[in-house]
Amino acid sequence: MGIISDLANFEFLRYSLIATLLVSLSTGIISPIIVYRGMEFIGDGLSHAIFAGVAVAVVANFNVFLGAILATVVFAYLIYRLNKSQAFHESTAIGILLPVFMSIGVIIFSKSPRYTTDVTSYLFGNILMVVKEDLYFLVVVTILSAIVVFANLYKISYWISDEDMAQFYGIKTNTTKLLTLFLTSFVVVSALKIAGVIVMGAFLVLPGVFAKISANSLKQAIFRATTFNIVASLLGFLLSYYFDLPPGPTIVLFGFLLLILFISLNRKKFEIS
Numbered sequence: 001m002g003i004i005s006d007l008a009n010f011e012f013l014r015y016s017l018i019a020t021l022l023v024s025l026s027t028g029i030i031s032p033i034i035v036y037r038g039m040e041f042i043g044d045g046l047s048h049a050i051f052a053g054v055a056v057a058v059v060a061n062f063n064v065f066l067g068a069i070l071a072t073v074v075f076a077y078l079i080y081r082l083n084k085s086q087a088f089h090e091s092t093a094i095g096i097l098l099p100v101f102m103s104i105g106v107i108i109f110s111k112s113p114r115y116t117t118d119v120t121s122y123l124f125g126n127i128l129m130v131v132k133e134d135l136y137f138l139v140v141v142t143i144l145s146a147i148v149v150f151a152n153l154y155k156i157s158y159w160i161s162d163e164d165m166a167q168f169y170g171i172k173t174n175t176t177k178l179l180t181l182f183l184t185s186f187v188v189v190s191a192l193k194i195a196g197v198i199v200m201g202a203f204l205v206l207p208g209v210f211a212k213i214s215a216n217s218l219k220q221a222i223f224r225a226t227t228f229n230i231v232a233s234l235l236g237f238l239l240s241y242y243f244d245l246p247p248g249p250t251i252v253l254f255g256f257l258l259l260i261l262f263i264s265l266n267r268k269k270f271e272i273s
Helices: 002-009 011-037 041-060 064-084 090-109 115-124 132-151 153-161 163-168 173-190 192-214 218-243 247-265 267-272
Strands: none
Touching: 002 011, 002 218, 011 132, 011 153, 011 173, 011 192, 011 218, 011 247, 041 064, 041 090, 041 173, 041 192, 064 090, 064 173, 115 192, 132 153, 132 173, 153 163, 153 173, 153 218, 163 173, 173 192, 192 218, 192 247, 218 247, 247 267
């Protein structure tokens, strides 16, 4: 009964739980697209890009979310342009830009008088610092993710299956790719306080991997990924509460264990396929 009474008495704990559920929804919606498309590295790339934007915002004393959004949008657009030029594969472009943005963030953060505190907070997340405005932003991003993905489900399905064939049938694959990158940017920014820079990639990959090995269509994969995320997030949140553990990493580890358990229980199925 401890957590029930604490949820009733402490506003910050209620905000933390609601934020965790909203992040599990938004990342669950976008995760199968990332995994099916083979863009797993994008979560790490965008989260590290956030670091540069947050650093600028903290040192220049303006809105952190605005700095994070600007940095991730620029990062996503640069990936799109480099990949479109066919000079680099997506993963290569991310590998080039990731350390650049991270280095910018570290250099700028070093000028902050609260260097250690600021870096630790944004690297590992701080779910207990979620405020009402963060929840509003999360709600908007979650709704936006659902609308964009389900409104373009046919186009996205074609794009992740066969980009050349999608182009042949008149689907604007470059627009779809850019839309996916920008949407992922907003999802990553919204999840910053829950996941932090370090474990952000896991929130975008684990549910997609689970969905890929258990679903028969993209639509089914999205529903299974969000279900997986909600279960992992709720149980991870409970574990972090009762054992006084950092919520973000605990949720990631619990999600990983759930995925391993599912694969182990269905090992014969995978061996046959």
